[in-house]
Amino acid sequence: MSDVVDAVAADAKAEATAPVVEEEPDFIELFSGNALGSTDAEVITRHSRTHLVVFVGAEGSGKTTVLASIYEKFNQGTFAGFKFAGSRSLLGFEEICHLNRLTSGGSQPDTQRTRLTDEAKFYHLALRGAEPLALRRDILLSAMSGELFRMAKDSQEDAERLTFLRRADTLVVLVDGDRLSIPAQRTSAQADAADILESLLDASMVSPNCRVEIVFSKFDRITEIGQTALDFLTKTQEKFEERFRTLIPHLSFRRIAARPAPSPAPETMERGLAEAFISWITIISQPSIDEYVGQPAPTRDDREFSKFGWRYFERTRRDR
Amino acid sequence: MSNPANLLFIGLPGSGKTTFLAALWHVLDDRSSVTALKLTKLSGDRAYLNQITKEWRECSQVPRTSLQTEQVVILHLDGNGFGSFDLSVPDLAGEAFKQHLTERRMTRHHDAFVQEATGLMLFLHPDDIQKGTQLTVARRLEAELSGAHEEDATAGSADVVNNAWSPESLPTQAKLVELLQFILERTQRNLRVAVVVSAWDLVDDLGAPHEFVARELPLFQQFLEANEDILRYSVFGVSAQGGDITNEVQKQTLLGLDDALKRIKVRQDQQTGHDITKPIAWLLEGR
Numbered sequence: 001m002s003d004v005v006d007a008v009a010a011d012a013k014a015e016a017t018a019p020v021v022e023e024e025p026d027f028i029e030l031f032s033g034n035a036l037g038s039t040d041a042e043v044i045t046r047h048s049r050t051h052l053v054v055f056v057g058a059e060g061s062g063k064t065t066v067l068a069s070i071y072e073k074f075n076q077g078t079f080a081g082f083k084f085a086g087s088r089s090l091l092g093f094e095e096i097c098h099l100n101r102l103t104s105g106g107s108q109p110d111t112q113r114t115r116l117t118d119e120a121k122f123y124h125l126a127l128r129g130a131e132p133l134a135l136r137r138d139i140l141l142s143a144m145s146g147e148l149f150r151m152a153k154d155s156q157e158d159a160e161r162l163t164f165l166r167r168a169d170t171l172v173v174l175v176d177g178d179r180l181s182i183p184a185q186r187t188s189a190q191a192d193a194a195d196i197l198e199s200l201l202d203a204s205m206v207s208p209n210c211r212v213e214i215v216f217s218k219f220d221r222i223t224e225i226g227q228t229a230l231d232f233l234t235k236t237q238e239k240f241e242e243r244f245r246t247l248i249p250h251l252s253f254r255r256i257a258a259r260p261a262p263s264p265a266p267e268t269m270e271r272g273l274a275e276a277f278i279s280w281i282t283i284i285s286q287p288s289i290d291e292y293v294g295q296p297a298p299t300r301d302d303r304e305f306s307k308f309g310w311r312y313f314e315r316t317r318r319d320r
Numbered sequence: 321m322s323n324p325a326n327l328l329f330i331g332l333p334g335s336g337k338t339t340f341l342a343a344l345w346h347v348l349d350d351r352s353s354v355t356a357l358k359l360t361k362l363s364g365d366r367a368y369l370n371q372i373t374k375e376w377r378e379c380s381q382v383p384r385t386s387l388q389t390e391q392v393v394i395l396h397l398d399g400n401g402f403g404s405f406d407l408s409v410p411d412l413a414g415e416a417f418k419q420h421l422t423e424r425r426m427t428r429h430h431d432a433f434v435q436e437a438t439g440l441m442l443f444l445h446p447d448d449i450q451k452g453t454q455l456t457v458a459r460r461l462e463a464e465l466s467g468a469h470e471e472d473a474t475a476g477s478a479d480v481v482n483n484a485w486s487p488e489s490l491p492t493q494a495k496l497v498e499l500l501q502f503i504l505e506r507t508q509r510n511l512r513v514a515v516v517v518s519a520w521d522l523v524d525d526l527g528a529p530h531e532f533v534a535r536e537l538p539l540f541q542q543f544l545e546a547n548e549d550i551l552r553y554s555v556f557g558v559s560a561q562g563g564d565i566t567n568e569v570q571k572q573t574l575l576g577l578d579d580a581l582k583r584i585k586v587r588q589d590q591q592t593g594h595d596i597t598k599p600i601a602w603l604l605e606g607r
Binding site (some may be wrong): 024025026027028029030031032033072074075076077078083084085086087090091094095097098099100101102103104105106107108109126127128136259 | 420424425426427428431450452453454455456458459482483485487489490491493494497498501502505506538539542543545546547
């Protein structure tokens, strides 16, 4: 019996001391290309001056449509004075554009709704100014439902998940122009946007250096309805001005139609999106550079994207 | 071995990589035309090159490389200003690049080629460009063409079923950007990229090759320009077959030429010639 015990003990010792040989996998994993989670987005902000633009608004207010429209503009050529220099979330962009593509088989343009997921999603654009010797810029765009912020208000755990958003350089609060043009819905549309902004301020998610732009989306619907709708929009703007001006140092207003219906002046509408985009990515203070800038490369234990992210940004940071 | 150079041919299935290689081998082996690069001695194992070149000479469809038939071709070359060197060109399957996009992984074997590459030839076929047309644009065009309002133009297609999104439905320009992003991710070198628009005879009357890319693939064009600090690029239009070999009349015309070299046309900017080594010579200038 003791021989058996000794043998088992010896085997166990041999097993414990035998070197573990890990077989090298046959494949190299490539970055996923999907919309980024907070951890992956942080890798980008750690290594470059990244401008973070967060779109918030009630369901159907046009957050994802604005985001998809910006990417679609680059698909057609230079946009707002910038050239497309790359993206870590090309598949994510393509996915949100799908319902407005012929390949979707759909008959009417549509946009996939922002999902109320556990984690915020970020879309990355690397851009370079169209002029010679222009610097490269990294932009992160995120569309978040108002519901997510209300949850953050009620739960510390949910609020902590959104910590990264406190570093937003620009916050775009969308007011649904379609609902604003319908008498039965316009007061709710106004209140929804105000509530979201109030929730954000209440949860201390708006830094003093953050540009906050209240954007009346689907402006083509408002002009289509006429003076009554325009008057209500002006009234809404005045209300917001009065309520938030003292609380938000960098508050401004804008009217856009990211995907305008055919009109006598579609160019004006489209120019509106370009002007808005320039405003959203214009730095008004120190950009969001993480305190980790200049730290050593991530260890082997870090997620695969982090390693990729490091190599990519090390190669492209020379001109920053 | 003399001064080695490693080029990588990349492109989706059917983009013209193997046909280019077949025509290149015919030109080098024939040695009768003026080319920037010349063959100094025959390659060791020529079975694969001879097989694909036989098909090219007969104006037959050069068989696509499959994952099982991938080959590395070594060419012993010489050229003015380059000296003698051995050029290594792995003929990788377009299917492999498709897998990079959809499965988001690359074999270690391919990764080694990427890391050793001193230049890239990126192939695209003008007949195989998926544009990613927006419904808003398509409906507007339909309405303009029919003289109807946009609402009328959509009326007939109300019962169309939505197709689910998948990475395979990516527009061509997004696919090409991703392929280059993967390579730039895995290499530490600054690269030269020769963009080759194959079957150039189909689109030659639509302007210069770089104009074609700027017009048809604006996102890809911007990506190339905006990354000039880590890559240099030039666009070539290459007609390696010389015409549509699936059209019997055109095929007979091509077979009737007194010299098969005349089938080949290479255009860069406004210059057109028969030297198929030109894109390779341009890539090697950066060594």
